[in-house]
Amino acid sequence: MDLSFSADDLAFRDEVRDFLATALPKDVKDRFERGLHPTKEGQVRWHKILNEKGWVAPNWPKEYGGTGWTISQKYIAAHEFGQASAPQAMPFGVGMVAPVIYTFGTQAQKDKYLPRILNSDDWWCQGYSEPGSGSDLASLQTKAVRDGDHYIVNGQKIWTSFAQHADMIFCLVRTDSSVKAQEGISFLLIDMKTPGISIKPIYGLDKENSLNEVFFDDVRVPVENRIGEENKGWTYAKFLLGNERTGIARVARSKRQVVRLREISRVERSGAGTLAEDPDFIAKLARIEVDLMALEYTELRMLSMIANGKTLSAEPSLLKIKGTEIQQRLTELMVETLGMYGAPYEPERAYAGRNDGPAGPDYAHGPMADHLYLRAATIYGGSNEIQRNIVSKMVLGL
Missing domain, CATH: 2.40.110.10 (Butyryl-CoA Dehydrogenase, subunit A, domain 2)
Known part of the structure; x- marks a missing residue:
């Protein structure tokens, strides 16, 4: 099993980093990093930038507008997007229905819908x-x-x-x-x-x-x-769900959240020092980092299996379970890190027409919203209880 990247892969990584550093709109990046829901205007604008670059649909066959990337390049791009707080294209068109259309649809359906999905003309x-x-x-x-x-x-x-x-x-x-x-x-x-x-x-x-x-x-x-x-829709539905559950571990974004936690902990106070010096905080974050490292290597092992033509069994379910649990632990610790600024919360629409804003420092705007929304992470995409059933059946034979 080879978990290293080639020189070409590393050059591609640098290309992705350069693109994201110059092309990603600041407002789109800010909302994603804070864990706020995207605006339609911002998401469509970013989608069109990706489409102009030719990077909006990395998993599509090249004949329909895909990138032709290798499995390693797809992983690298997804990782760099997460590290840069860059959202992927909205998944419902690009990642879910489009593969169903180009795999099972008529030529007329492909001609009508695929170009519109690529250009974000249809949400x-x-x-x-x-x-x-x-x-x-x-x-x-x-x-x-x-x-x-x-x-x-x-x-x-x-x-x-x-x-x-x-x-x-x-x-x-x-x-x-x-x-x-x-x-x-x-x-x-x-x-x-x-x-x-x-x-x-x-x-x-x-x-x-x-x-x-x-x-x-x-x-x-x-x-x-x-x-x-x-x-025959059940066949197409199962095919779509296989596409939906890829990338759900969100390792790169979780790693970015760890970096943010460290940055904030150097500012927030705990007793006579900063939170970064608090043994309890250090232990909590270290436990998450260890689990996140294990998850990342599990994801890399799965990548190696795919690259070598091996068939996956319960690996995606395992990634989903651990990935979503880590996401929830990170948002919990983020809210805890903010102390008294973590609890005050109003939805964004509440500030319309008012001359005030969210309580606390700028970095306190977003974590509670992210924390509350991600309580559903262990439910959507196939609940973790169902994923554990899959693991028990496919690995343990129960």
């Missing part, structure tokens, strides 16, 4: 989860009934990230209720401006509206917007 959201149908996705109840050249869709989706910004939604719907649950599902691409679609915001622990409920009331969707065969 996508994901219509999977439903009330009472989260981890058990196959139990979904949103129905699509064939009516000539259209489907009539009725039902509800929930936890739909950034649906309030979306132009399109990729949606799992039930087209046959008489067969096994997994065999009666179809995969539709739906224009969010279609009559009959309504959105209700969900405000999370961070009091921000990143999640939504989406309701479908006799929504007419052209049959030509169906991906692949009718009732």
Whole structure:
């Protein structure tokens, strides 16, 4: 197993660093580093910069606009993006639905949607989860009934990230209720401006509206917007979930958070000295760093396996479990580090029209929002309980 990078890889790393140092907008970087939700305008602007560079879709085949990078280059780029506090392109279009379209879609669907995804002309959201149908996705109840050249869709989706910004939604719907649950599902691409679609915001622990409920009331969707065969959507859904769960460990961003914690600890006071001199703080951060180092080497071992053509089993689940737990521990320690400035919190919209701002020093703006939002990290992308079931089945044979 070779965990080292070649001279070409290191030269590529320097190219990525130079690009990020000059091209990443300061406001986009600032929001990502603070853990605040992106604005649509900022995210689209950054997406278009990446697309102009040709780097917006590193995992796509080159024929559709991908970079042609090696597995090592993809890892290096992702790592440097995290270290530079640079967000990746919004995943719902580039990372999730696009691979489904270029793998299973018609030529007309590829020609229509892929260029628009590359250029961020369409903002996508994901219509999977439903009330009472989260981890058990196959139990979904949103129905699509064939009516000539259209489907009539009725039902509800929930936890739909950034649906309030979306132009399109990729949606799992039930087209046959008489067969096994997994065999009666179809995969539709739906224009969010279609009559009959309504959105209700969900405000999370961070009091921000990143999640939504989406309701479908006799929504007419052209049959030509169906991906692949009718009732074969479960196959495409599983394929998409495999793409969704890659990169979820977020090692590079966690390493950047460790650096920020060290910087802040040199300023914040603890007794007669700084927090950086406090034995309890030092021990807590050291435990996180050790676990993060182990996670990084686990990720590198997985990278080596992929590069050598080996088949993965439960490795992605392990990365998801440990990566999200470390993210949560980091945000907890960050809030604790801020002391009395960690607790005061209002959502960003609360400051509109006011002449004051968040309490405390500038670096105190963001950590509580990040901490509250990331309480969901062990749930989204497949809950950690489900991931542990996968590990127990595939590794231990239970």
